[in-house]
Amino acid sequence: MTRFRTQFFAALIGSTAFAALAASPAMAQDMSDDAVATADADAPIADQVAAEGDEIVVTARRREESLIDVPISMSVVTGDSLIRTGAVDITALQDKTPNLTLQIARGSNSTLIGFSRGVGQQDPLWGFEPGVALYLDDVYVARPQGAVLDIFDVDRIEVLRGPQGTLYGRNTIGGAVKYVTRRLGSDYHASARVSYGSYNQLDLIGQVTVPVGDSLSIGAAVARYKRDGYGKNLNTGAEQYDKDVLAARVSAEFTPSDAVFVRIAADRTLDKSNPRHGTRLAGNGGLPSYEPTASVYDTRAGIGDTNRVLAQGISGTGEFDLGGPLTLKTITAYRDGHTDTLIDFDNTPAPTLDIPAEYDDRQFTQEIQLLYQGDRMQGVFGLYYLDARASGAFDTVVGLLNLTILTSGTVKTKSYAAFGDFSFDVTDQLKLSAGLRYTKDDKTGTVYRQNFTGLRSPYFGNATAVPGLLRTDYTNSRSFDKLTPRVSLSYEPRTDLNFYASYGQGFKSGGFDMRGDAILTPTTVNGYEPETIDSWELGMKGAFLDRTLFINTAGFFSKYKDQQVTIQSPAQGGGIASFVDNAGKADIYGFELETRMVPSRHFQASLVLGYTHADYKEFFTYVGGGTTPVDVSNARVFQNTPKFTGNISATWSEDVAGGTLSFTPAVSLRSDYNLFEIPTPALDQDGYYLVQASLNWTSGDGRYRLGVTGRNLTDERYRVGGYNFPGALYGNSIIGYYGPPRTVTATVEVRY
Known part of the structure; x- marks a missing residue:
């Protein structure tokens, strides 16, 4: 860890010093005063235009642009909107964006599972990498543990x-998914x-921001999040589905002139919530200790809490x-994490x-990014480096055999990339964008797996x-590299209307299965x-009817190709066989529609609709x-990919009591939707809907807010995860994990 911290500080000092020296001739030059205000909204589409002259500014292409101008299907939700609802x-x-699945992983309160348009990764084991990337202020968060970020200190x-x-x-x-925190500014x-x-x-x-002089702000x-469980562990009496989280962020911003901005930020999240053990969905294969629970949030797990x-x-x-059209940006970061957890697959007091x-x-x-902003050309060229180490260990305890299989291992990754993405205004209405990235990953995997009696x-x-x-006992190294292009063509026949067509390629490197059993699957050593x-x-973004109607849509x-699928199944003689398949070929198609109507300052309504059709063509x-x-x-289906997702909401506003x-x-x-590639009727979730409502009063000066929110008002029961290990040897372990029940929350907020 010391080596990583040394790398961080050395690179931070070196890159900042280099950039400062390079920038020194332009210190006295003013940056543009034409920055566009970021709007606030309750709607998922997040207001391309919240009021006359105000536009949503995003950084999807690593530079500030109006949301309408970006030829990418994307949603923007403000932090205030999420808090108020x-x-x-x-x-x-x-619930607010189309064709997206973001869930808390099985057995955990803070491990994230993400899918978009059918693509993702539900296995949070070290060594496996997410298919939907999470960024915290442009810093890539490589591991899903601790990635369920709470909504505070967030701009959008x-x-x-x-x-x-x-x-x-x-x-x-x-x-x-880009989580963008608030900049401090220069005011208290x-x-x-x-x-x-x-x-x-x-x-x-x-939250607090304190300016120190004219050029430095500290924030x-x-x-602190605390909540009892939705259920109980009927064996131990502990809370089940509780929450116990303490999170903090500190930052300092230094702006000695309009040409220089430096920010140092740190964050820490500690989650001591009890493990989620799930609840049994099927019989016990003859085990006498099993009794069904009255609530889907209850468990009889005996492994501990x-x-x-x-x-x-x-x-x-x-x-x-x-100076001129060039801006240099450097981002240096170090992150680490540790998890101690327990999962009781059989949900009985015995260690089955x-x-x-x-x-x-x-x-x-x-x-390091070099941004160019010319009259007819805009873009960015960048270099990227990652040095990461993910490791862990777990026991598979099969109590009926008095058998334990220890699995441990480490994956070391060094990743190098160079990228460029530029847009050229062919005419005032026609714009061409093209980008290319070269990525090289060097991975070394070490896997150890051994039986123990006891x-x-x-x-x-x-x-x-x-x-x-x-x-299993091996160490192996492999390298993976790929060129990934992107190209788009945009046509803007008028202001606030953009038609675009794009092509892009994505790449996720290979690796090593940390559960791999070299006896059952000898080829696991090859990764x-x-x-x-x-x-x-193909997409369209636009504002219509004098900016009272906004529509974003894309097909x-x-x-x-070669989708990485983790398959786990019971093995003869005890234990669990795990291997990773590259699943061949699949076609995915669909569309997204986001609309927002604002006929008056007292009423607005929005509609979000997504459709995804995902079909395997080959799965060997x-x-x-x-x-x-x-x-x-x-006989295989896409997991965590409902065909339809949707949301409809409306907001009525009135002037009441000075606010x-x-x-x-x-x-x-x-x-x-299905929870795994193999359809499992005992686990797969039928379609459902969730009803939410919020009532907020905000004072005229914006200093005070009183709010009441209700979520899942119809008290729907819906599964978000599960495990399937049938058979008497494993206690016929078919267990499910559920989303939150009906909750009502009252809030008081004061701003100074």
Whole structure:
């Protein structure tokens, strides 16, 4: 860890000093005063135009642009909008944006699972990389642990759909989620927010910005989230689905002139919520200890209730006007995290199928961008470097056999990339954009897997466990590289109307299966191959009827190749066989529609609709212990990909008691979806809808807000995850995890 911290500080000092020297001739030059204000809105489309002259500014192409001008299907949701509608973390985005799945992973409170347009990765084990990338202020968050970011100190969240490989790299094959925190500015301001709600929910959030002189500002934000569980562990009495999170961010911004901006920021999140053990959905294979639970939020797990997730990081960002059309930007960051968790697969007091686990990760990243803003050409050229290490260990405890299989390992990754993306105004109405990225990943994987007689291995505290069969013990290295292009053509027949067509390619490098069993699947030592996607898109963004109607719509078609699919199944003689398939070929097509109508200052309404059709054309895998791959595409489906997603909402506002009273009801829907590639009727979720509503009063000067929000008002029960290990040896382990029940929350907020 010391080496990584040394790298961070050395690179931060070096890159900032280099950029400052390069910028020195232009220190006295003023930057443009034509920056456009960022709007605020309740609607998912987030107001391309919130009021006359105000536009949403996004950084999807690594430079500030109006949302309408960006030839990418994307949604923007403001932080204030999420807060006013009662959203606590970023998983609420899936109710507001089309064709998106963001869920809390099985067994955890803060591990993120993301899918967009059918592409993602649900396996949070170290070594596997997400297909929908998460960025915190332009810093890539490589691991899903600790990635369920809470909604505080956030300006906006940008959701980019489709492959973003040119500007964002190898792991944006399905899209990217950009969490953008607030810049401090040069004025003093502070806020405090207190929320109390169902299940003794108590949220305390405070933020402050203090200017020090004319060029330095210091800011801090702290959030404490505490809530009882939606259910109980009927075996231990512990809370189930509770929340216990402490999060903080601190930052300092230095602006000695209009040509220089430097920001240092640090964040830390500690999650001590109990593990989510799920609930049983099927019989117990003859085990006498099993009893069904009355609530889907209850469990009878016996493994314990200790869970701890720590995620933290520090970053330095420098922006330097080099004079004329050039700006230099440097982003240096270091992040690390540690997780101790437990998963009880059988949900019984006995250790029939239990998993104690721990994860460690750390990453150092350095990115340098040279931005060009000319009269007819705009763009960015950049270099990127990542040095990351992800490791962990877990026991697979099969109690009926008095057997434990210890699995541990490490994946080291060094990634290098060079990229460029430029737009050229062919005419005042016609614009051509093109980009290219070269990515090279060097990976070294170490996997160790061994049988022990006894319940738990020595690694997890059982010193009397007897070593047995060594199943896997190897270290291997592989390199993967790829050129990923993107090109788009935009036609703007008038202001606030943009038609575009684009093509882009995404790439996620191969790797090593940390669960790989070299006895059951000897080829696991060779690792698995990269996956790629080619995506075509047609879209339109525009404002109509004197800016009272806004429409964003896009249609897409993608060809998905060599998708990485993790398959786990019970193995003869005990234990779980795991292997990663590259699933052949698939076609994905669909559309997104986001509309917003603002006929008056007292009323607005929005509609969001997404459709995704994902179909495997080839899916070669081993069946029934065979040694020749068989095409099973007709029996496989895409996971976490409902065909339809939608949301409809409206807001009525009236002037009341010296302020504004607004009421916002909303309904979101998701059609049927499968939790795994193999249809599992006991786990797969039927379509459902969620009803939300919020009532907010804001004082005329904006200093005070009183709010009440209700979420899942019809108290719908819907599964967001599960496990399927049938058979008496494993306790017929078919368990499900559920989204939150009905909750009501009251909030008081004060701003200074």
